[in-house]
Amino acid sequence: MKIVFYGAGNMASAIFIGMIENQVVEPSEIYLTSRSMQEKIKFFKENLGVNVSYDDTELLKDADYVILASKPQSFPSVASRIRPYLEPKTKVVSVMAGTQIKTVRRELKTENPIARIMPNTNAMVRHSVNGISYSSNFTDRDELIELMESFGTTVTVEEDEMHNITAATGSGSAFLYYIYEKYAESLMELGFDEEEAMFLTRNLVIGAGKMVEDSELSFSDLRKNITSKRGTTEAGLDALDGESLKKILITTLTAAASRSEELSQDEDE
Numbered sequence: 074m075k076i077v078f079y080g081a082g083n084m085a086s087a088i089f090i091g092m093i094e095n096q097v098v099e100p101s102e103i104y105l106t107s108r109s110m111q112e113k114i115k116f117f118k119e120n121l122g123v124n125v126s127y128d129d130t131e132l133l134k135d136a137d138y139v140i141l142a143s144k145p146q147s148f149p150s151v152a153s154r155i156r157p158y159l160e161p162k163t164k165v166v167s168v169m170a171g172t173q174i175k176t177v178r179r180e181l182k183t184e185n186p187i188a189r190i191m192p193n194t195n196a197m198v199r200h201s202v203n204g205i206s207y208s209s210n211f212t213d214r215d216e217l218i219e220l221m222e223s224f225g226t227t228v229t230v231e232e233d234e235m236h237n238i239t240a241a242t243g244s245g246s247a248f249l250y251y252i253y254e255k256y257a258e259s260l261m262e263l264g265f266d267e268e269e270a271m272f273l274t275r276n277l278v279i280g281a282g283k284m285v286e287d288s289e290l291s292f293s294d295l296r297k298n299i300t301s302k303r304g305t306t307e308a309g310l311d312a313l314d315g316e317s318l319k320k321i322l323i324t325t326l327t328a329a330a331s332r333s334e335e336l337s338q339d340e341d342e
């Protein structure tokens with residue numbers, strides 16, 4: 074198999090490292106290119122054994138998949154590199170937020186099968202949640218799903234649901250990390266020094282994640298198991314005000330989903 078990544082940044086590297094570590098592809102089957110990140114890309118070549126090239130003819134010859142992993146704003150320049158050399162057998166997979174399949178088709182001037190995926194950087198630890206939608210002529214879907222399930226779980230969605238998936242899980246881990254950051258800062262307000270606050274928060278998050286993974290219980294039951302009648306947790310939760318927290322989260326997710334819509338509307342102009 075030959076899988077070519079245009080872009081070797083945060084998201085692309087989480088995907089190809091996930092694929093390689095989970096042994097669904099050999100490093101020799103991965104080809105990377107970028108615009109200018111020559112040092113980083115050299116690091117991947119030396120440490121993972123992947124191929125690196127800036128020659129589009131060589132990159133796209135006999136490619137099974139080309140993965141579009143630049144920022145949406147860089148896509149016109151990526152498309153101009155790919156367009157002249159894209160072979161009919163190559164399947165195109167875009168990870169770009171807010172970029173519609175029809176835009177990819179238009180920019181590449183191609184009838185090739187196109188899939189749009191929305192992973193997250195948890196791909197690195199095999200826990201990405203991958204939204205996926207396809208062009209109608211993308212018939213051979215099992216192989217792509219198998220590749221994607223090497224680094225996470227996959228949910229097939231209609232393309233217009235991608236905005237919500239992008240907010241919920243594409244951006245979602247950033248929202249959770251931000252809450253952990255604020256938690257650590259709050260521990261410092263309580264009197265812990267920075268190192269202690271980071272240590273406590275980090276281990277709390279790791280332990281809670283493992284509980285979620287190993288336990289059959291719902292979030293709510295896990296919470297209730299910690300909450301004694303008239304105890305400390307109950308006092309804290311009463312002060313937290315779940316409804317206000319929910320409002321903040323709804324505002325956050327709605328802003329992210331709206332931005333995804335906005336990005337796709339920009340393309341239509």
Ligand SMILES: NC(=O)C1=CN([C@@H]2O[C@H](COP(=O)(O)OP(=O)(O)OC[C@H]3O[C@@H](n4cnc5c(N)ncnc54)[C@H](OP(=O)(O)O)[C@@H]3O)[C@@H](O)[C@H]2O)C=CC1
Nearest residue numbers: 080081082083084107108109110143144145147150169170
């Ligand atoms: N980060 C995330 O958590 C997620 C990101 N995404 C999507 O993934 C995409 C990439 O995001 P992210 O990895 O964070 O971004 P990065 O900035 O980390 O990486 C972007 C990559 O695109 C490369 N690039 C830019 N122009 C070209 C070009 N003309 N030819 C080849 N490569 C080019 C850059 O090269 P150079 O550095 O040399 O400029 C870089 O390797 C975005 O579209 C984003 O919407 C989707 C889900 C989650």
Ligand SMILES: O=C(O)[C@@H]1CCC=N1
Nearest residue numbers: 170239242243244245
């Ligand atoms: O912030 C972004 O636009 C990308 C898409 C989802 C996560 N990162």
